Amino acid sequence: MSQALIHTRDLVKQYQMGDNLVRALDGVSVSINAGEFVAVMGPSGSGKSTFMNLIGCLDAPTAGEYKLAGEDVARLDGDALAAIRNRHIGFVFQQFNLLARTSAQENVELPLLYSDIDKKTRRARAAKRLDQVGLGARTDHHPSQLSGGQQQRVAIARALVNDPVLILADEPTGALDSRTSLEVMALLQQLNREGITIVVVTHEHDVASFAQRVIQFRDGKVVDDQRNAAADAQALLQQAVRKAA
Amino acid sequence: MNLFAILRIALNALRVNKLRSTLTMLGIIIGVAAVIIMIAIGNGAQARVEEQIKSLGANLMIIIPGATLSGGARGAAGSQQTLTEDDAAAIAREVPEVQVAAPSQRSSGQVVAGNSNWSTILQGVTNDYFEAREWPLVAGRLFEPPELQTAGKVVIIGHSTAKQLFGEEYDPAAIIGQTVRVRQVPAVIVGVLDKKGQSMLGQDQDDVLFLPLATLRNRIAGQTQGKLRRVGLISVKTREGQSMAEAEEKIRALLRQRHRVQPGADDTFTVRNLTEILQAQEASSKIMTLLLAAVASVSLVVGGIGIMNIMLVSVTERTREIGLRMAVGARGRDILMQFLVEAVTLSLIGGLIGIALGFGGSSAVGNFAGWRVEIEAASIFLAVGFSAAVGIFFGFYPARKAAGLRPIEALRYE
Numbered sequence: 001m002s003q004a005l006i007h008t009r010d011l012v013k014q015y016q017m018g019d020n021l022v023r024a025l026d027g028v029s030v031s032i033n034a035g036e037f038v039a040v041m042g043p044s045g046s047g048k049s050t051f052m053n054l055i056g057c058l059d060a061p062t063a064g065e066y067k068l069a070g071e072d073v074a075r076l077d078g079d080a081l082a083a084i085r086n087r088h089i090g091f092v093f094q095q096f097n098l099l100a101r102t103s104a105q106e107n108v109e110l111p112l113l114y115s116d117i118d119k120k121t122r123r124a125r126a127a128k129r130l131d132q133v134g135l136g137a138r139t140d141h142h143p144s145q146l147s148g149g150q151q152q153r154v155a156i157a158r159a160l161v162n163d164p165v166l167i168l169a170d171e172p173t174g175a176l177d178s179r180t181s182l183e184v185m186a187l188l189q190q191l192n193r194e195g196i197t198i199v200v201v202t203h204e205h206d207v208a209s210f211a212q213r214v215i216q217f218r219d220g221k222v223v224d225d226q227r228n229a230a231a232d233a234q235a236l237l238q239q240a241v242r243k244a245a
Numbered sequence: 246m247n248l249f250a251i252l253r254i255a256l257n258a259l260r261v262n263k264l265r266s267t268l269t270m271l272g273i274i275i276g277v278a279a280v281i282i283m284i285a286i287g288n289g290a291q292a293r294v295e296e297q298i299k300s301l302g303a304n305l306m307i308i309i310p311g312a313t314l315s316g317g318a319r320g321a322a323g324s325q326q327t328l329t330e331d332d333a334a335a336i337a338r339e340v341p342e343v344q345v346a347a348p349s350q351r352s353s354g355q356v357v358a359g360n361s362n363w364s365t366i367l368q369g370v371t372n373d374y375f376e377a378r379e380w381p382l383v384a385g386r387l388f389e390p391p392e393l394q395t396a397g398k399v400v401i402i403g404h405s406t407a408k409q410l411f412g413e414e415y416d417p418a419a420i421i422g423q424t425v426r427v428r429q430v431p432a433v434i435v436g437v438l439d440k441k442g443q444s445m446l447g448q449d450q451d452d453v454l455f456l457p458l459a460t461l462r463n464r465i466a467g468q469t470q471g472k473l474r475r476v477g478l479i480s481v482k483t484r485e486g487q488s489m490a491e492a493e494e495k496i497r498a499l500l501r502q503r504h505r506v507q508p509g510a511d512d513t514f515t516v517r518n519l520t521e522i523l524q525a526q527e528a529s530s531k532i533m534t535l536l537l538a539a540v541a542s543v544s545l546v547v548g549g550i551g552i553m554n555i556m557l558v559s560v561t562e563r564t565r566e567i568g569l570r571m572a573v574g575a576r577g578r579d580i581l582m583q584f585l586v587e588a589v590t591l592s593l594i595g596g597l598i599g600i601a602l603g604f605g606g607s608s609a610v611g612n613f614a615g616w617r618v619e620i621e622a623a624s625i626f627l628a629v630g631f632s633a634a635v636g637i638f639f640g641f642y643p644a645r646k647a648a649g650l651r652p653i654e655a656l657r658y659e
Contacts, residue, residue, distance in 0.1 A: 058572060086574020096658070097569045101261050111573035115251055115362045158573070176412045 001227065003070055004031035006055055006164060007195050011064035013050050022126035024050040027064070031139075032199065032213075034165065035190040037231070039208035040201045042217030050168065050199050051217065056089055056168045057081040073119060086115050090159025092188075094171035096151045097142040098158075103241055104130060105139040108158045115162065129157040149180030156187060167191065169200045185210045193238055248586070251579075256588040258559070269555045270595035272548025273635065277599025277628045278606055279541035284624040285607040287534025289617035294527045298520060300386045300450065302379040302487060304344075305520050307331075308479040309497065327513045330458065330474040332503060337373075339499055342492035347373035347474035348458060350413065352466045354428040356410065356454055363409040366425065366453045369395060369461025369476075375401075377482040378441075384417035385436035388457050392435075400425060401436035404451035407446040428649050430464050463633040489518055496607025542631070549635035550596070556588050556643035567647050581648035588640020589633055596632030600625055 002214040013025040025047045032038055042048045053059040054066060057073055062080070073084060084113045085091075085106075098107045108126035117125075128181050130139050133153040143151050152172060159167050169188065173181035181204075189210050200211060212231045216224035259266040296586050310327040333348035350369040355362055368374075372387045373580065385401070392399050395593045402410075402420070411420050417437040429440065441450040458476070483492045493516050560567070567580055575583075611618040 046431050056572075058656075079578075082574050082576045084570065085572060091572050093569075093656070095565075097565060097567060097572075098571070102257070110570070113254075114570075114574040114576075114579060116247075162574075 004067075005034040005036075005069055005171065006030065006032040006199075007065075007067040007191075008055070009065040010074055011051075011054060011066060012058070012062045013047075013054060014062045014232055023220050025054070025061070028220070030215065030222060030225070032197065034078050034197050035192070035195055036197055036213060037211045037235070038187065038197075039200045039211035039214045039228075040199060040215060040217065041203060041208055042223075043203070046217040047220040048201050048217040050220075052168055052199070054123040055199065056091065057084050086111060087162060090156075090160050090162065090167040092152070092155050092167060092169035092172045094174035096143070096148075096155045096175070098151055098154055100144065101142055103140050103142060104135060104146070104154045104157075107143070107154055108161050110158060111162045125161055126157070130154070130159045132160065133157045148176050149178070152176060152180075153187065156184070156191075160191070164196065166197045166199070168181055169198065171202055172200060173202070174217050178206070181207065193235075193242075248582075251582050251584045251586045252384065254583055257592045258587055259590060264522070265555060266591060269551055270598065271592055272551040273545065273592050273632050274391050274599040274602060276541065276545030277596045277632055280538055280590050280601035280604025280628055280631070281543050281600060281624055282606045282610060282618075283537035283541045283622065284534060284627075285603070285618040285620045286616060287530065287537050287646055288619040288621055288624075290530045291527060291534060292532055292619050293617055294523060296442075297444075298523045298527065299379075300444070301519055301523065302377055302480075302482060303520060304483045304487075305377060306481050306483070306489065306493060306496075306516055308336075308481060308500070309447040309517070310477070311511070311513050311515060319377060327504060328476050328479055329518050330476055332500060332608060333373075333479045333504060336479065336496055340492055340495045342487040342489075342495065344482045345373040345376045346629070347371060347377040347480045347482075348478070348513075349374050349480065350458060350461055350466070350477045351476075352461060353449065354465065355652030356406065356425050358410040358423065358425040358429050361410050365405060365409075367461060367465060368453055368455050369458040369466075370455050370563075371458055374455070374480060375438075381439045382436045384438045385421040385434070387436060393457045393459065396463045396481045396537075397437045397457055398430065398432040398460065398464070399457065400427065400432045401438060401455040401525035402434050403438050403453035403455070404440040405450055406454050409452075420616075425454075427456065428465050432456065432460070445581065460585060488505075489521060493518060515616040545631060545635060549639040552588055552591055552636060553639035555591075556584060556640055556654060557646070558586060559587075560647040563647075564650065564655045564658040566654050567633045568658065571652035572656060577648040580650075581644045584644035584647050585637065587639050588644065592632045592636030592640075593629070599632070600628055603628070605610040 009029045011025055011028040012023070015022045015024055024174045028051060040048045040051060049111055054061050055068070057068070061074050064074065065072070068084065068088065073081065076084070093242070098112070105126050108129055112122040112125065127139060130136055133156050135150060135153055135157065138146065138150065143154070146154065157242070167188070172188070173184055176184060185207055188198055188200065200207065202208055209228065210231060211228055212235050213225070213227050308328060314532050328348070330348045333346040336346040337343055347370065352367045352369070353364065354367050371393060375387065382401070387401070388397070391397065407415055407417070407420060410425065412565065420434055420437065423434050426432070426436060438451070443451050481492070482487050497512065497516060500514055501512065506513055538630060570580060607618045607620055610616055
């Protein structure tokens with residue numbers, strides 16, 4: 001992969017907080033290649049969430065450059081960003097953010113509602129993704145009828161339904177116990193092996209250990225960017241196995 | 246995102262909060278029902294007045310002789326016999342606004358047919374009278390010119406008089422050619438009039454028998470003023486679209502000249518513009534309708550504010566949902582449409598229920614209060630249109646508020 005999927009240069013984001021101008025991001029230059037599994041870590045207030053919001057096209061930078069799959073998205077307007085989120089990016093949140101009193105099936109279909117896809121295709125694609133995350137038998141269940149881990153898997157199915165190139169997970173295990181956390185991370189790892197780029201924001205080292213690369217933030221700057229040797233080795237092994245098969 | 250999908254989302258959101266949706270709708274339901282009932286009542290009143298105008302004949306004014314003055318004591322209106330058939334002819338001839346000027350003389354008397362008899366009003370008229378009053382025949386014919394000129398012994402009979410003489414279920418065609426005795430004078434029925442109903446004052450206008458003016462004057466009333474051809478009343482119908490006030494002025498001037506009234510002296514006659522009086526009544530009942538509808542619309546506006554209130558609460562409550570929808574690709578206008586459709590759906594469903602309730606309420610008022618009510622198709626369209634407009638107007642602000650949220654802030658909202 002010659003071209004980076006995510007490429008930022010001197011990314012700056014400032015907020016006005018009362019009388020203070022807060023520099024949440026202070027010149028961040030990061031490249032993430034397609035197929036990588038990256039963990040973003042750092043203490044709260046370090047700018048990691050702001051970084052996520054920017055690369056997720058949920059927010060526009062104050063200054064700097066951001067290219068997503070070669071396309072300069074830093075200066076796009078709200079509607080164009082919505083279209084990019086809709087087509088290329090899947091989101092997984094700490095609080096799942098599923099619609100209450102709405103079936104798993106309909107929750108997963110939600111992104112497709114905003115991309116002019118006919119009902120039959122919506123049904124089929126949502127059902128396929130629910131099957132993929134192991135909830136094929138619970139498509140009619142409402143979030144209140146599902147466990148936390150199951151809810152997060154519905155959310156992952158929702159993130160997958162538009163066939164994104166990138167999944168952004170913001171503390172995906174923050175509301176889960178350690179056993180279900182491992183299940184969810186394993187699921188993300190599985191998706192990564194199938195070729196999807198995954199960026200996870202977390203402050204748990206257990207979670208970060210699933211990633212091949214860990215980026216550390218502090219005070220709006222990248223202070224560390226290392227490959228995770230163990231995960232890397234595992235990924236290489238997997239690749240070799242896949243090639244052999 | 247198509248409208249159908251948005252509608253489904255909206256209906257779903259409303260279903261989730263059934264009680265709240267119902268209570269919110271109640272404002273619109275009551276408002277729409279009130280508007281429909283009030284308009285129905287107003288229209289009923291208006292229709293009554295319109296019917297009276299129709300039964301009187303459109304654009305009608307009457308001229309009656311003035312009062313006598315003998316030794317300083319003034320007599321009643323009409324006590325002076327100043328109007329003549331020639332006056333009527335002159336009005337018709339010289340005032341261009343006038344379509345017909347029909348002289349008539351009134352008397353009363355006993356009418357006998359076979360073994361039944363009935364005391365009724367006898368009206369001596371010309372054929373112009375029926376034109377002025379817009380009073381059609383159901384059988385037979387009008388008077389022939391020779392009958393009018395030579396005091397022919399013929400009559401045209403009113404509906405109620407015919408009923409009294411020939412029974413409730415009389416056949417208009419069958420009584421043509423029958424002879425009745427009017428104050429002992431035998432006369433042949435040549436025409437039967439259509440039913441006219443009650444006058445403004447509640448008199449039965451159909452209880453009447455018409456004779457040629459000359460017949461009444463010479464053969465029945467037995468007055469000896471044959472030469473002067475006095476009449477008790479001239480009914481004047483002006484042409485459609487002509488000013489009645491102008492016609493009235495010209496008639497007044499003409500008659501003053503004909504009666505040689507000195508400048509400054511009182512008129513020897515009185516002109517009464519009946520249609521104008523009724524039109525004033527109609528106008529006031531129209532204003533009443535408007536007033537009632539305006540008061541009822543206030544409740545519709547209050548209902549609309551209720552919708553706005555609930556929609557604002559709903560937007561706040563569902564901030565995270567909005568954030569999520571934006572994160573997965575909803576544009577601002579998708580969110581705007583969603584909440585707008587929700588508000589309009591609320592108000593439209595409320596409007597439809599309100600229409601049903603309005604129908605029920607109107608007929609209840611009609612039945613129990615005995616008022617005349619008339620539901621107009623227009624008031625239904627008005628109600629639907631108005632409730633949709635209320636939904637759009639009061640839903641727009643909350644919807645725009647929702648659409649203007651920034652996705653990251655909405656997602657972080659607790």
